[in-house]
Amino acid sequence: MVINVLAVQAQDNFNTEVPKDIIILRSTKDYKIALTTAQQAASRLHKKLDLRKLSPNKELGLTMSKADCDEIGYPCYPARGDGNAFNDSYISVEYSNAYKGFAKGYYIVMAAITNVKSASMKAQLAIINKVYPDAYAKRTFIWLGCMH
Template sequence: MSFLMLMCCVRETLAQDNYNTEVPKDIIILKSTKDYKNALVTAKQAAARLHKKLDLRGLTPNKKIGLTMSKADCLGSGDGDDLGYPCYTARGDGSAFNDSYISIEYSDAYKGFAKGFYVVVAAITDVKSANMKAQLTRIHKIYPDAYAKRTYIWFGCMH
């Protein structure tokens, strides 16, 4: 085997080792509440006050699991994407990308979070990153109680 082929195999193996795993992330939280309507008011106000996009990701409250995607999204195309209804995929799951928009998430989906809360999220960032610190500094001017909480986001296949 040539050196070049060996290096390609090693790189592919390393890339796979970093896939289908949980990745530590900081989530910037503006508010946690057991009342979805209260979370929605905060999310709408935060989007306007922080000049960030509001993206509720099509999620609606659900008594059984907290939040759910639409029935059509949960049931998928029948090609193995059927998650059953109701279903909820936490923000960032699959890609583990950093992002900066306002959403409402359900705390049960995140490791280390207290259960049963609607969480108004302003961003997902790398742990203790300069980006997280800069965003939190800016957010604190309007939401002094905002904080970053570490959790783990799934990076990999969602089937």
């Protein structure tokens, strides 16, 4: 009997949370302030703005549309990165309750998801800090696996 060790290891690294650094430009309890900051940051940093079709929601902080939540029920909010845990670099507004270790009840203007303490994170943060000196990287865990 031959066991494919790489396949077993890959399965062990699926359906689990993985550590990531998130670059945060601002956090606020006011969605309009977060949205304005995100729009300005996209322009000032020459990054794509992707609000992921999310809108404010009293129950979850943010939600997708009723049509997009159809399979899982409305309201619904998939945290940025959940499912694939990919590194990315664009501006969005997210809700802090969805991230482990974050204070609850804040809209966060996010600029990137990176590997923990990676050269990419350090390089991106150095560039961002020239425009947003208070921006910082915060560690959290993002789901890698099935979303059903």
